[in-house]
Amino acid sequence: MVDIKNVFKLYNQKKVVDDVSLSIEKGTITSFIGPNGAGKSTLISMISRLIAKDNGEITIDGQDIMKTKNNELAKKISILKQSNSINLKLTVRELVGFGRFPYSQGKLTKEDQEKVDEAIDYMELGEIQNKYLDELSGGQRQRAHIAMVLAQDTEYILLDEPLNNLDMRHSVQIMKTLRRLVDELGKTILIVIHDINFASCYSDHIVALKDGKIIKHGRTCDVIDQCVLKDIYDMDIDIQNIDDKRICVYF
Amino acid sequence: MKIRYLALTLIILSGMSVFIGVSNVTPLDLFQLTEDQAQILLVSRLPRLVSILIAGMSMSICGLIMQQLSRNKFVSPTTAGTLDSARLGILVSLMIFTAASPIQKMLVSFVFALIGTLVFMKILEKIKFKDAVFIPLVGLMFGNIISSISTFFAYRNDLIQNMSSWMQGDFSMIMSGNYELLYVSIPILAMAFFYANKFTIAGMGEDFSKNLGLNYRQVVNLGLIIVALVTASVVLTVGVIPFLGLIIPNIVTIYRGDHLKKSLIHTALLGAIFVLFCDVIGRVIIYPYEIPISLTVGVIGSGIFIYLLVRRKKYGL
Numbered sequence: 226m227v228d229i230k231n232v233f234k235l236y237n238q239k240k241v242v243d244d245v246s247l248s249i250e251k252g253t254i255t256s257f258i259g260p261n262g263a264g265k266s267t268l269i270s271m272i273s274r275l276i277a278k279d280n281g282e283i284t285i286d287g288q289d290i291m292k293t294k295n296n297e298l299a300k301k302i303s304i305l306k307q308s309n310s311i312n313l314k315l316t317v318r319e320l321v322g323f324g325r326f327p328y329s330q331g332k333l334t335k336e337d338q339e340k341v342d343e344a345i346d347y348m349e350l351g352e353i354q355n356k357y358l359d360e361l362s363g364g365q366r367q368r369a370h371i372a373m374v375l376a377q378d379t380e381y382i383l384l385d386e387p388l389n390n391l392d393m394r395h396s397v398q399i400m401k402t403l404r405r406l407v408d409e410l411g412k413t414i415l416i417v418i419h420d421i422n423f424a425s426c427y428s429d430h431i432v433a434l435k436d437g438k439i440i441k442h443g444r445t446c447d448v449i450d451q452c453v454l455k456d457i458y459d460m461d462i463d464i465q466n467i468d469d470k471r472i473c474v475y476f
Numbered sequence: 477m478k479i480r481y482l483a484l485t486l487i488i489l490s491g492m493s494v495f496i497g498v499s500n501v502t503p504l505d506l507f508q509l510t511e512d513q514a515q516i517l518l519v520s521r522l523p524r525l526v527s528i529l530i531a532g533m534s535m536s537i538c539g540l541i542m543q544q545l546s547r548n549k550f551v552s553p554t555t556a557g558t559l560d561s562a563r564l565g566i567l568v569s570l571m572i573f574t575a576a577s578p579i580q581k582m583l584v585s586f587v588f589a590l591i592g593t594l595v596f597m598k599i600l601e602k603i604k605f606k607d608a609v610f611i612p613l614v615g616l617m618f619g620n621i622i623s624s625i626s627t628f629f630a631y632r633n634d635l636i637q638n639m640s641s642w643m644q645g646d647f648s649m650i651m652s653g654n655y656e657l658l659y660v661s662i663p664i665l666a667m668a669f670f671y672a673n674k675f676t677i678a679g680m681g682e683d684f685s686k687n688l689g690l691n692y693r694q695v696v697n698l699g700l701i702i703v704a705l706v707t708a709s710v711v712l713t714v715g716v717i718p719f720l721g722l723i724i725p726n727i728v729t730i731y732r733g734d735h736l737k738k739s740l741i742h743t744a745l746l747g748a749i750f751v752l753f754c755d756v757i758g759r760v761i762i763y764p765y766e767i768p769i770s771l772t773v774g775v776i777g778s779g780i781f782i783y784l785l786v787r788r789k790k791y792g793l
Contacts, residue, residue: 313676313733326673326677
């Protein structure tokens with residue numbers, strides 16, 4: 226469980242994250258939605274200790290993240306940011322192998338190799354595992370990064386806009402994989418996502434943020450609601466039920 | 477390129493290097509060395525070979541580490557003010573401690589090289605306009621500013637001649653007794669191998685490193701300390717060898733990728749081969765006289781550098 230209590234973050238006196246408290250259940254996908262500048266990425270970066278919070282407490286399974294050793298935390302929680310697009314000339318397999326760093330400090334053991342193989346298979350990267358990242362398409366590169374996070378084998382996976390720059394087919398593919406990770410492997414996934422229909426179709430819970438505050442946190446069906454969405458985005462969004470899925474029509 | 481071809485080339489060139497020179501020593505003489513010949517081998521030729529090998533390897537590896545840590549393919553001791561700062565350090569040690577031992581000189585020079593490189597890295601963080609070619613230009617300007625400070629003080633203290641001996645890399649003055657400081661680099665380079673994985677991760681950025689539980693700052697600082705120490709020892713014994721740290725790692729990256737574990741040995745070998753090659757050419761071209769190594773490396777190196785720049789446009793290195 227991830228517990229966030231009264232967390233603040235200020236940039237130049239402006240509260241980017243303003244007194245946020247929430248707890249996230251294990252074995253679920255939680256989507257963070259909201260307009261630009263709502264503090265979604267900042268919040269998720271604080272949970273993964275990439276940036277320091279100014280106040281409040283964040284615990285993962287009861288452990289305060291600031292008091293946990295870096296290396297221990299790296300085995301528990303992983304984050305993939307959109308800025309992680311690296312420009313090093315590495316092969317897919319090498320990149321995925323770095324996911325094992327918290328365990329092996331770089332010297333891959335047999336067990337590490339197996340985990341790397343598993344992650345590569347899971348993301349269907351077998352055929353291109355020896356290709357360099359700069360030879361791949363955006364979707365393949367994104368999958369390679371997710372495979373690295375898989376190899377890191379953490380219970381909690383945080384993704385900051387994983388669908389950025391992906392076409393529909395690859396977006397669906399990634400979201401289905403995330404769903405499988407939760408359903409089959411029992412991972413807990415937190416994603417920042419802009420497309421509310423993807424959030425609606427694939428997540429268990431949604432956290433809606435605006436101006437650094439939580440507007441609504443609840444089950445997907447409770448948040449994907451005309452009144453709630455009006456509060457978040459200041460626009461009228463019609464909601465249609467198609468095949469048991471709530472689809473927002475906002476065009 | 478296979479590693480054994482590199483090793484073979486290195487051995488052949490090493491052989492050539494040992495047997496080229498004004499005093500005649502041929503491979504056949506090895507079995508019946510005269511007193512003089514033995515002296516030449518032990519006092520001049522072998523120290524020269526060893527210093528070339530160490531300097532070539534270490535400057536190339538320094539470049540590789542710097543490129544990884546700054547995440548820019550065109551950063552190297554030459555283009556980040558490291559070499560110039562090291563030279564300023566030597567000058568300061570000459571001015572303040574007139575009777576400084578080589579080790580003391582090296583330490584002062586190391587401190588200056590480290591500070592210079594840190595300042596450059598800070599500038600790098602502050603720059604918004606991160607064009608790959610813009611950064612080394614800033615570094616060159618920064619280096620030239622430091623260099624002009626050195627020249628100013630050297631001029632005021634009648635040390636211009638001393639300074640210029642560190643300006644130009646030159647192996648012709650290497651003799652047993654005055655190059656041993658270079659051995660300092662060997663254990664430091666061994667550390668570079670030990671930290672290869674960590675440098676590679678640091679090269680993927682701070683967030684990436686934190687995610688994997690790596691102490692980013694610590695690794696970057698360690699890398700810069702390695703670079704500064706090695707640069708100081710090379711500048712003090714051999715002098716400045718330009719371009720080396722720039723072109724060798726870039727060539728190796730093209731065919732080995734950026735995983736330091738895979739590219740370090742290649743970088744070391746290719747660096748040594750390149751310097752040996754340039755040294756042999758410098759010794760043969762106006763035989764029995766010599767051209768200083770910085771000149772041959774400068775000419776060949778700048779040519780390769782231009783090629784890399786053009787190639788980068790084509791392939792987006």
